[in-house]
Every structure is written in C-alpha cells, then in structure tokens.
Amino acid sequence: MSKGVTPRSQDYARWYTDVVLKAExxxxxxxxxxxxxxxxxxxxxxxxxAALDSRFKATGHVNAYFPLLIPKSFLSxxxxxxxxxxxxxxxxxxxxxxxAADGGLEVDPDxxxxxxxxxxxxxxxxxxxxxxxxxxxxxxxxxxINQWANIVRWELRTRLFLRTTEFLWQEGHxxxxxxxxxxxxxxxxxxxxxxxxxxxxxxxVIKGVKSESEKFAGAVDTYTIETMMGDKRALQAxxxxxxxxxxxxxxxxxxxxQHNEEQYVYATSWGVSTRLVGAVIMAHxxxxxxxxxxxxxxxxxxxxxxxxxxxxxxxxEEAARIRDSISKNGTRVHLDDRDTVSxxxxxxxxxxxxxxxxxxxxxxxxxxxxxxLVRRDSGEKQNIxxxxxxxxxxxxxxxxxxALFQQALDFREANTHRPQNWEAFKEIIDHGGFARCGWDxxxxxxxxxxxxxxxxxxxxxxxxxxxxxxxxxxxxPALYEVIxxxxx
RNA sequence: CGGGGCGUGGCGCAGCCCGGUAGCGCACCUGCUUUGGGAGCAGGGGGUCACAGGUUCAAAUCCUGUCGCCCCGACCA
Numbered sequence: 001m002s003k004g005v006t007p008r009s010q011d012y013a014r015w016y017t018d019v020v021l022k023a024e025x026x027x028x029x030x031x032x033x034x035x036x037x038x039x040x041x042x043x044x045x046x047x048x049x050a051a052l053d054s055r056f057k058a059t060g061h062v063n064a065y066f067p068l069l070i071p072k073s074f075l076s077x078x079x080x081x082x083x084x085x086x087x088x089x090x091x092x093x094x095x096x097x098x099x100a101a102d103g104g105l106e107v108d109p110d111x112x113x114x115x116x117x118x119x120x121x122x123x124x125x126x127x128x129x130x131x132x133x134x135x136x137x138x139x140x141x142x143x144x145i146n147q148w149a150n151i152v153r154w155e156l157r158t159r160l161f162l163r164t165t166e167f168l169w170q171e172g173h174x175x176x177x178x179x180x181x182x183x184x185x186x187x188x189x190x191x192x193x194x195x196x197x198x199x200x201x202x203x204x205v206i207k208g209v210k211s212e213s214e215k216f217a218g219a220v221d222t223y224t225i226e227t228m229m230g231d232k233r234a235l236q237a238x239x240x241x242x243x244x245x246x247x248x249x250x251x252x253x254x255x256x257x258q259h260n261e262e263q264y265v266y267a268t269s270w271g272v273s274t275r276l277v278g279a280v281i282m283a284h285x286x287x288x289x290x291x292x293x294x295x296x297x298x299x300x301x302x303x304x305x306x307x308x309x310x311x312x313x314x315x316x317e318e319a320a321r322i323r324d325s326i327s328k329n330g331t332r333v334h335l336d337d338r339d340t341v342s343x344x345x346x347x348x349x350x351x352x353x354x355x356x357x358x359x360x361x362x363x364x365x366x367x368x369x370x371x372x373l374v375r376r377d378s379g380e381k382q383n384i385x386x387x388x389x390x391x392x393x394x395x396x397x398x399x400x401x402x403a404l405f406q407q408a409l410d411f412r413e414a415n416t417h418r419p420q421n422w423e424a425f426k427e428i429i430d431h432g433g434f435a436r437c438g439w440d441x442x443x444x445x446x447x448x449x450x451x452x453x454x455x456x457x458x459x460x461x462x463x464x465x466x467x468x469x470x471x472x473x474x475x476x477p478a479l480y481e482v483i484x485x486x487x488x
Numbered sequence: 489c490g491g492g493g494c495g496u497g498g499c500g501c502a503g504c505c506c507g508g509u510a511g512c513g514c515a516c517c518u519g520c521u522u523u524g525g526g527a528g529c530a531g532g533g534g535g536u537c538a539c540a541g542g543u544u545c546a547a548a549u550c551c552u553g554u555c556g557c558c559c560c561g562a563c564c565a
Contacts, residue, residue, distance in 0.1 A: 003526055004526085032557090084563095084564090085564095087562095087563060087564095088563070088564070122565095151565095153563095153564070153565085155563080155564070156562090156563070156564095157563090157564095162565085163564070163565075167565080169565075216565095235565095236564095236565060237565085238565080239565070271565075272565080273565055274565095275565055304524095306523070306524050307523075308522080308523065309522095309523095341523095341526085342522085342523050342525085342526075342527060343523060343524065343525075344523080344524080344525040344526050344527080345523095345525085345526045345527085346525095346526090347524095347525050347526075348525070348526045349526080351525095352526095360524070362523095362524055363524090364524075365524095372524080488565090
C-alpha cells in the first residue's frame with residue numbers, strides 16, 4: 001500500500017475510495033457491489049445509530065424487526081411502489097442446494113419455491129401486511145415503529161458507503177388516524193435528521209420537499225435533507241415520506257374512528273443509511289485523509305508515545321496516566337501502544353483516520369510535565385501542561401466540532417449561486433455548485449434541464465419564495481424556487 | 489443488453505510483438521541498527537502465469553475455444 005491518498009483536486013472519486021480503504025473504514029466484499037464495513041467504519045456508524053436512536057425513543061418511537069424475505073405478491077400491491085423497485089430486486093427462487101456431478105454444488109430444481117421471495121429493498125409492504133392485523137380502532141393508533149436493518153437494492157453502479165447493493169439503515173414506519181398527524185410526524189423526523197446531521201456530523205443541511213419525479217415510489221410527499229459534498233455535488237442525506245393512504249388502501253388497513261366510521265390509516269416512512277458515513281468523509285476530508293467531527297469520532301483523542309528502548313518505560317507510564325485522566329470525563333481516548341510502527345507512521349495513520357486530536361508524549365515532554373497537542377482540522381500544535389489536558393480537551397473538541405460545521409457551511413454558501421439566466425445556470429452547473437432559481441413546476445422542464453445539464457432538482461427548500469422569479473429554463477413565471485445541482 | 493480493456497506471488501505491474509523454464513515495487517517474515525512526521529541495512533518465504541485444447545524439442549509468450557473481471561451508455565438512499 002502506497003503512502004497517502006490521491007489529492008482531492010486531482011481525482012475526487014479516487015481520493016474518496018483511497019480514504020475509505022486506507023482509513024480502514026470498509027473494504028470490497030466478494031460479491032460485486034457489496035462491502036464489508038470494517039471495525040473503525042462500523043464504530044462511526046454505531047455512534048450515528050446511538051444519536052438517532054435516542055432521538056427516536058425520545059419522541060415515542062420503538063424498535064422492532066420485520067423479516068428480510070418478502071412474498072413477491074406483496075411488492076406489487078402498490079402500483080407506484082412496484083414501478084420504483086421492480087428493477088432492482090434480488091429474488092429468492094429455491095430453498096436447497098445439492099451435490100453436483102463435478103463435485104461442486106448446484107441448485108436443486110426440485111426445491112423451487114411456489115412463490116418467489118424478494119429480499120427487502122425497503123419494508124413498507126411487509127410492515128403494512130402486519131399493521132392490517134394490528135390496527136382495528138383509533139385506540140390502536142398511532143403506531144410508531146422503527147427498525148434497524150439491512151436491505152438489498154441491486155445497483156449497477158456502486159460506490160463504497162454511497163451506493164452499495166446491500167446497506168444498513170433505519171426505516172421508520174408509522175400509522176396515524178389523521179393526515180395532519182402523519183404530516184406532522186414526517187416533518188418531526190426531518191427535524192431529527194437535521195439535528196443529528198448538523199449537530200453530530202457537523203454538516204449543514206437544506207430541508208425541503210422533493211419534486212414529483214424525485215420523490216419516493218408510493219409517497220404523496222417526500223421531504224428531504226440535502227447536503228453539499230467537497231466536490232460541490234449534492235448528496236441526499238435522508239428522506240421522510242408522507243405516504244397518505246396509499247399503503248393503507250393497498251393493504252386494506254382500516255380503523256374505526258370515534259364515530260364508529262371506518263377509515264383508512266395515514267402513513268409515513270423515513271430512513272437514513274450508512275451513506276451518512278460517506279457524507280462525513282466527502283464533506284470534511286482533506287488530502288491527508290478523514291477529518292472526523294469529534295461527536296462521531298470513535299477516538300476523539302489519540303495518544304502517540306515517542307520513546308527509545310531506555311525511555312520506553314517512563315514514557316508509557318506517563319502516557320497511560322494522561323490517557324486515564326482524559327478518559328475520566330467521558331472523552332473517548334486511545335493510547336496507540338503499537339511497538340511495531342514508528343511515531344511518524346502513527347501520526348499519518350491517525351490523520352488518515354481522522355482522529356480530531358493527537359497528543360504526542362516523549363521524553364522531552366515527560367521531563368517538562370507537558371505534552372504536544374495537535375488539532376486534526378487545522379494542524380495547529382501547542383504545548384500544554386499534562387495536568388491541564390483533561391480540562392482543556394473537552395472545550396477544544398467542541399471548538400473543532402463547530403469549526404468543521406462552519407467550514408462546511410461557508411463552503412456551501414460560497415458555492416451556492418442564484419443564476420439570472422440559462423447561460424449563467426449552465427455555467428454554474430458546469431463548474432459545480434448549487435443553483436437556486438425559479439422553476440415553472442412542469443416535469444417536462446425538469447427533464448429538459450436534466451438532459452441538457454445533468455443537474456436535477458435536489459429540493460424545493462422550506463423557505464423558498466418564487467415571487468417575481470422566472471423559470472430558469474422556460475422563462476415562464478416560477479411556481480417554485482428550487483435548488484438544482486448534480487447529485488450523487 | 490450494445491462499445492472498449494484486462495486476467496502473471498496478498499496488492500500494483502513488467503515480461504508476450506521476436507517462444508528457451510518468471511521478474512520488479514509495495515506488503516510479509518528474521519536479525520541488527522533505529523524511533524519528535526509514513527525508518528535503514530542485510531537476509532528470507534511465497535506464483536497450477538484464469539481455464540481447456542492445439543502447434544513445438546521447448547509455451548506466460550504463438551493458435552483455437554471457454555470462463556471471469558473491470559470501464560463507458562437506460563435506475564437509485
């Protein structure tokens with residue numbers, strides 16, 4: 001393995017892959033399009049999971065688990081939903097293998113399933129088949145269930161974390177008595193996503209709603225949070241759908257209201273995935289590797305001891321003492337005691353892995369009762385008395401968290417433009433960035449823009465104001481103000 | 489499914505045109521010296537050259553076939 005990564009400016013896609021592999025976040029799986037999430041990458045996901053899960057619980061949601069295998073017939077019950085997923089489903093057709101003549105294994109033709117099974121691409125259909133059994137009265141509502149699961153979507157073009165054939169996510173599925181309640185739920189979740197992504201991941205988001213062509217198959221409305229990556233492209237970080245009564249009607253889920261009237265249930269579904277790990281990498285990384293926001297860094301502080309044979313004992317003793325003092329207030333700290341690699345290697349290694357702070361401790365520092373503290377985000381070094389480290393570090397981590405958010409926000413603002421005409425628009429899309437402009441609301445216009453520039457409507461922002469705007473493509477009066485960009 | 493390319497130690501490649509029994513970098517192992525920005529030196533281990541058949545005294549190299557993979561065009565968090 002060579003040193004360093006491909007510079008971002010040279011080849012952003014390769015830089016990204018280099019970082020994922022060299023920071024040991026993930027590796028390619030044996031089946032095309034699959035990936036192994038390695039311990040360090042999984043640790044980031046676990047921190048995100050915890051941040052999300054506690055917020056879900058705090059708003060009344062509970063976790064459950066539904067089966068991986070879905071009868072094929074279920075998927076076809078909601079017309080739009082089938083259309084959306086049919087082209088990327090893995091199908092289970094048999095349930096047994098047998099010894100083959102060549103000594104290997106083959107599918108036993110006698111073990112063909114009567115009804116083929118789909119490996120879930122999302123769980124609306126299984127879940128609503130169950131909700132039908134569980135919902136009879138308004139007294140059974142709302143149901144606020146979330147599940148942490150893996151799903152499979154047979155993707156043609158895959159990229160580690162961003163788009164893989166199998167991925168991990170959470171999917172919430174709620175059932176409500178009224179439209180207002182369901183819409184409120186979808187928006188509440190969007191707020192939670194925004195909070196987690198901005199507070200924990202230090203990544204500013206744009207909240208809003210998707211256009212007709214970009215929304216989830218089977219939804220009435222899809223709410224989204226969009227983020228800008230380091231190459232100025234947009235990344236959809238999470239979506240929350242108001243499903244109306246579409247699934248209730250498809251699965252015949254009704255309840256008796258207070259007046260003994262039979263009503264269809266109103267639904268939402270919402271999810272974020274391991275794609276978020278990819279977002280952190282692309283939004284904050286630099287040519288030295290990953291830069292993790294402290295709140296989701298597996299190790300917030302890494303201690304690198306520097307010693308020779310004759311100084312090893314005293315340095316390690318002091319390093320361990322510093323580690324213990326830092327961890328006392330809950331900071332996640334790691335003492336890198338590997339004897340087989342040099343300190344210089346460890347510096348680079350932990351920079352690649354994005355640890356927010358590094359403490360260097362060698363004989364000189366031991367003698368002075370101090371340590372060298374290095375920030376990953378800025379590279380800034382300072383000497384600090386060992387006794388002060390434990391109290392100095394927590395506020396510094398907060399400062400780094402804030403600095404990363406601010407950098408990402410400044411970057412997004414600097415690369416968000418309001419073109420006044422088509423030529424200017426094309427220029428912006430060509431150079432990369434968000435274009436905020438008017439749209440006449442026609443899907444034909446949207447398609448034409450995409451065809452000519454590869455840009456899509458990422459979001460109709462919640463604070464949009466089309467007054468006085470003209471459609472950037474057709475020139476007609478704008479119905480919406482939208483964010484257009486090339487996307488992942 | 490249409491167009492282009494590649495299969496050689498774990499990874500990245502050279503060798504192929506012009507047949508002569510396999511090499512380089514990284515990684516790995518051992519030892520010594522090192523350790524404050526990806527250590528140095530010395531030694532060492534590891535390859536059915538994708539597979540099958542053919543030509544030849546001799547095939548990684550030439551011929552035929554098969555398989556696999558990657559890249560580019562219609563979907564998606």
